[in-house]
Amino acid sequence: MQVVRKISELRLLRDKLDGRVGFVPTMGYLHEGHLALVKQARAENSAVIVSIYVNPAQFGPREDFAAYPRDLNRDLKLLRVAGVDIVFLPTDDAMYPTELSTWVVVEKVTGTLEGASRPGHFRGVATVVAKLFNIVRPSRAYFGQKDAQQVIVIKRMVADLDMRIEVVVVPTLRETDGLAMSSRNSYLNREERQAAAVLFKALTLARRLKREGVTDAEQIRRQMVSLIRKEPLAAIDYVSIAHVDTLQEMDRIEGPALASLAVRIGRTRLIDNTILE
Numbered sequence: 001m002q003v004v005r006k007i008s009e010l011r012l013l014r015d016k017l018d019g020r021v022g023f024v025p026t027m028g029y030l031h032e033g034h035l036a037l038v039k040q041a042r043a044e045n046s047a048v049i050v051s052i053y054v055n056p057a058q059f060g061p062r063e064d065f066a067a068y069p070r071d072l073n074r075d076l077k078l079l080r081v082a083g084v085d086i087v088f089l090p091t092d093d094a095m096y097p098t099e100l101s102t103w104v105v106v107e108k109v110t111g112t113l114e115g116a117s118r119p120g121h122f123r124g125v126a127t128v129v130a131k132l133f134n135i136v137r138p139s140r141a142y143f144g145q146k147d148a149q150q151v152i153v154i155k156r157m158v159a160d161l162d163m164r165i166e167v168v169v170v171p172t173l174r175e176t177d178g179l180a181m182s183s184r185n186s187y188l189n190r191e192e193r194q195a196a197a198v199l200f201k202a203l204t205l206a207r208r209l210k211r212e213g214v215t216d217a218e219q220i221r222r223q224m225v226s227l228i229r230k231e232p233l234a235a236i237d238y239v240s241i242a243h244v245d246t247l248q249e250m251d252r253i254e255g256p257a258l259a260s261l262a263v264r265i266g267r268t269r270l271i272d273n274t275i276l277e
Contacts, residue, residue: 001080003087007135010049010088014137017085019046023138025129028052029069030078033173033181037142038082040170049136050079051088053095058124069186088136095131104130106153106160112247113260114149114271117237122153129154133165141165146172146180148258148273149247172272174200180272187268195233196265202227202239203274206259210276217241217250217257228263237262237269244275 004010014021022041026034041048052075059065072089079087104126109115115122133141143151155167173181178200179193188196202224209220224239239261242249250257253276260273 001076001084001087003076003089005089005091005094007090007094010086010135013086014049017047020139021045021137022048023132023136023141024048024050025132025141025143026050026052027054027068027183028075029071029183029186030075031173031181031183031185033144033146035078035082036173037144037170038079038084040168041140041142042083044168045140047085048083049086049088049138050084051090051132051136053088053090053128053132055095055124055128056092057096057100057128058121060118060120063118064184069183088132095128100127103127104157106157109149109152109156109247112242112249113238113240114262117262122150125150126153126157130157130161133158133163138165140168142168142170144172145169146182146272148260152245152247178204180270182270184268184270188265192233192266192268195231196268196270198228198231198234199261199263199270199272202261203259203272206241206276207274210253210257215253217253220253220259224259224261228261233265235264237264241276 002013022045024037024041038050054068056065103123105123106126110122151169158165158167177197179196205227206220206224214220220241221239225236228234228236240249242258244256244258257276258273259276262269262271
């Protein structure tokens, strides 16, 4: 496994690779969810490149950029065992050498949910992912379903800008109580960790109601909100039943819908989602 920090070094190594290249962009502090992306990339491509970069452009002024968990030595050990060919560790100076004049802005699908709660977040995401795609030139790029809106934004960007990249979405990996694996779970103390299971309980409730024939989206939202409010440590940011492609809120569910939510457990903001088939 080769570890590089300079864009020029990465490009030289990329030029030597034959066959399909799978790419997994991460912000580090890896867990089994990340490794599931790497495993699938390893199975489907001749070579695998992983980037680790905590992108300042996607954090708001009062968000957790400085405190975001980092453990590079552990990450590299995990990636070596997983059979990764190249790890790219760009610096801020490499990714943003001057004050940026060009940003990638994906409209419409960024105006709700995470986009409404975190203004500017998806401008930072789309820009850094576009830059990484240009540097790595992958055949396939792998993302987790847990960040459903991010996946939709990146797919839209790839289609609109005619990027020759296949975006592969890997199912969310969960803990035994259903909590979606996330680097931010490390912020939770024991009591908060137990309380965080309420996110999955709410999504499970939404799935059950849909299976039972409930198509009134507002009824499902109300019942999800009612369940979450029974948890004293939980504070709701949003609960959504939206169209799986446009992310517009639905009145009546006709076809697949995305049930998603953002909830603060103590000071930690967690997101999750499920598809209502």
